[in-house]
Amino acid sequence: MDIVLQQLVNGLTLGSVYGLIAIGYTMVYGIIGMINFAHGDVYMVSAYITAIALALLTFFGIESFPIILVGTLFLTVAVTGAYGWVIERIAYRPLRSSSRLSVLISAIGMSLILQNYVQLSQGANQQGVPTLLTGALRFHVGDGFVQITYMKLLILFISILGMGVLTYVIQKTKLGRMCRATQQDRKMASILGIDTDKVISTVFVIGAVMAALAGVLVTLDYGAFDFYVGFIIGIKAFTAAVLGGIGSLPGAMLGGLILGLSEALFAGLISSDYKDVFSFSLLVLILIIRPSGLLGKPEVEKV
Amino acid sequence: MSQAVGINFKKSSIDALIAGFMALVLFGPIVGVVLDGYGFNTEFVRVAWMVAAVAVGRFIMSSFFQTEKGIAMAFRYANNDEGVEVLKPGHKSKMVWIIPLVIAIGLLVPFIASKYVLTVVILGLIYVLLGLGLNIVVGLAGLLDLGFVGFYAIGAYGLALGYENLGLGFWSMLPIAALMAAVAGAILGFPVLRMHGDYLAIVTLGFGEIIRLILTNWASFTHGPNGVSAPLPTFFGLEFKRRSSDGQTFHEFFNIPYDSAYKYMFIYIVLFAVVWAVLFIKHRLVKMPIGRAWEALREDEIACRSLGLNHVLVKLSAFMLGASTGGLAGVFFATYQGFVNPSSFTFFESALILAIVVLGGMGSTLGVVIAAFCLTVLPEVLREFAEYRVLMFGILMVVMMIWKPRGIVRVTRTGFAARKGVVK
Numbered sequence: 187m188d189i190v191l192q193q194l195v196n197g198l199t200l201g202s203v204y205g206l207i208a209i210g211y212t213m214v215y216g217i218i219g220m221i222n223f224a225h226g227d228v229y230m231v232s233a234y235i236t237a238i239a240l241a242l243l244t245f246f247g248i249e250s251f252p253i254i255l256v257g258t259l260f261l262t263v264a265v266t267g268a269y270g271w272v273i274e275r276i277a278y279r280p281l282r283s284s285s286r287l288s289v290l291i292s293a294i295g296m297s298l299i300l301q302n303y304v305q306l307s308q309g310a311n312q313q314g315v316p317t318l319l320t321g322a323l324r325f326h327v328g329d330g331f332v333q334i335t336y337m338k339l340l341i342l343f344i345s346i347l348g349m350g351v352l353t354y355v356i357q358k359t360k361l362g363r364m365c366r367a368t369q370q371d372r373k374m375a376s377i378l379g380i381d382t383d384k385v386i387s388t389v390f391v392i393g394a395v396m397a398a399l400a401g402v403l404v405t406l407d408y409g410a411f412d413f414y415v416g417f418i419i420g421i422k423a424f425t426a427a428v429l430g431g432i433g434s435l436p437g438a439m440l441g442g443l444i445l446g447l448s449e450a451l452f453a454g455l456i457s458s459d460y461k462d463v464f465s466f467s468l469l470v471l472i473l474i475i476r477p478s479g480l481l482g483k484p485e486v487e488k489v
Numbered sequence: 490m491s492q493a494v495g496i497n498f499k500k501s502s503i504d505a506l507i508a509g510f511m512a513l514v515l516f517g518p519i520v521g522v523v524l525d526g527y528g529f530n531t532e533f534v535r536v537a538w539m540v541a542a543v544a545v546g547r548f549i550m551s552s553f554f555q556t557e558k559g560i561a562m563a564f565r566y567a568n569n570d571e572g573v574e575v576l577k578p579g580h581k582s583k584m585v586w587i588i589p590l591v592i593a594i595g596l597l598v599p600f601i602a603s604k605y606v607l608t609v610v611i612l613g614l615i616y617v618l619l620g621l622g623l624n625i626v627v628g629l630a631g632l633l634d635l636g637f638v639g640f641y642a643i644g645a646y647g648l649a650l651g652y653e654n655l656g657l658g659f660w661s662m663l664p665i666a667a668l669m670a671a672v673a674g675a676i677l678g679f680p681v682l683r684m685h686g687d688y689l690a691i692v693t694l695g696f697g698e699i700i701r702l703i704l705t706n707w708a709s710f711t712h713g714p715n716g717v718s719a720p721l722p723t724f725f726g727l728e729f730k731r732r733s734s735d736g737q738t739f740h741e742f743f744n745i746p747y748d749s750a751y752k753y754m755f756i757y758i759v760l761f762a763v764v765w766a767v768l769f770i771k772h773r774l775v776k777m778p779i780g781r782a783w784e785a786l787r788e789d790e791i792a793c794r795s796l797g798l799n800h801v802l803v804k805l806s807a808f809m810l811g812a813s814t815g816g817l818a819g820v821f822f823a824t825y826q827g828f829v830n831p832s833s834f835t836f837f838e839s840a841l842i843l844a845i846v847v848l849g850g851m852g853s854t855l856g857v858v859i860a861a862f863c864l865t866v867l868p869e870v871l872r873e874f875a876e877y878r879v880l881m882f883g884i885l886m887v888v889m890m891i892w893k894p895r896g897i898v899r900v901t902r903t904g905f906a907a908r909k910g911v912v913k
Contacts, residue, residue: 241522271511277887286687294635307535314527466698473688
């Protein structure tokens, strides 16, 4: 019983992280219909920037945890957002009118570039950050107990906050209306005076910013990372996006939570060696059984 | 096109400044601050060089695209989707002699080359086989397969585990592995090929990873990360070992001194024959209705379906054929290494094969053969640049897609004309 509850807690935090990264996949897919293969590696870059920001802030003698957290978040979000913008500008914008296959291959190339670039400049070794926030809430359940660390609470809080702000931006602001208009019909939106190239760039930046939030939170919680972390977490976040219905923003968050919870339960109750196999099989199964996902609209293809 | 020509240096300078600033933001933290434990070392000189290179490069590019030549080039890029070049009916290539020449040189290689060169050439040929297999799937049928390495692994582990558990040797596993890979391709492809193209890429990627994770984790059957040894091929039942436990060995039978290069020579000759067979089959298939259907489906799926092509079966045939070629390559890889373990079948391997197809040209046979040798033999020659290899592949893929999405070698095809005697 306590194992199940503990895994539910772990799954909830894991799922909110998947949800944050899945937002990048789902928004980009919604707006230009491509799978941004390099998105997982944007997350990886943000993990490195987190560690670098922490090291810099510590070097300048800042020790109070809230200031470090806010400073790291700010730096990481800013630099990772710039990465998102530049990647779109270099690798995807020149291919706007090309076939989908070309764009996807270009994205794979970008993913390889990011991985190798980080490996070459930072070294291939695993890196780490010190634990900054310790302590946990404990609840006694039967004979055992369930533990929720403060870090996990922080992850939940910041991801819910991030998703809430994003939902507000997309639903209520002018920028959000422009995004939704471009998503529905890009040509019509541009006729109506929306700078669609700018909107697409903005969407890439938003995706990168969400991935950066996830990068900061996971790095602070887990501590260790290397240049290869983006690959696995990227596919899993993509699974979450497909599970919720690709193109749908609430779907990405829901998909992330479902994937995180089911993966944590699988790892806790059945086998942790095969948890990645479980997630990938889930992806294959969803695509076969219900490719439009839980909240997505079925893609109507006319012949 | 009638813009006033003249370089606006102010615009170029602003472009260069913006590019330089972005480069500073991007490279500053990652390149300039190298993590060392919980502390860091600074490398600001590297950053300065990179930022300067980006700014200067952007300035030159911005200026160039304002000149007449640059504008013409940019215009050409905007519509560079030329497709296949169609030659005149009855066109006879002047390069007919090249095929016998290549075969003759190819057959001479094992007797001239040293053992090291031979092993490099064998590796190159294995990648030619992989490139040809993926070229059917990506180049001809237009299906992006990111888990091609999964079929390669099925072939390689098929040989190793088939020998260990069932006692099957190289020759019996060669067809069985091709079949196994094709069946795996069918099981994976059949449900997925009905759907949109992009999903196939992700499903195959997931499949490749599942195969690798199972090979790593199912230790009781696959021996996990430790790997399994694979048997050598036999020459009409004669083994290529120094001493055989049962029966005669190759060198004893022919009464020649033992040389460890014999086995590589034999693998090379068999592989060479298989590559030519695959080339021949592919060459013929492209001219047959099925090959036409692959290419037509790649160009316009909706038109093909309206004309009554069963898109699932056509795609499935390409997918299975590609998979079985991958399986064949896997068998050769296992016997050449004498040993297989899961680390040979990572996603990077799939990306490398994809880079071969992209560089060589989608659907072009000659291009793929050249690209396979370039991408596998060059890293052997330029070992000091080995760590930049992945970076180069990545840049290559992005640049090729922007610059020449159809690859370096353009696909040509002889046109059709009415037969003599047919009323026009």
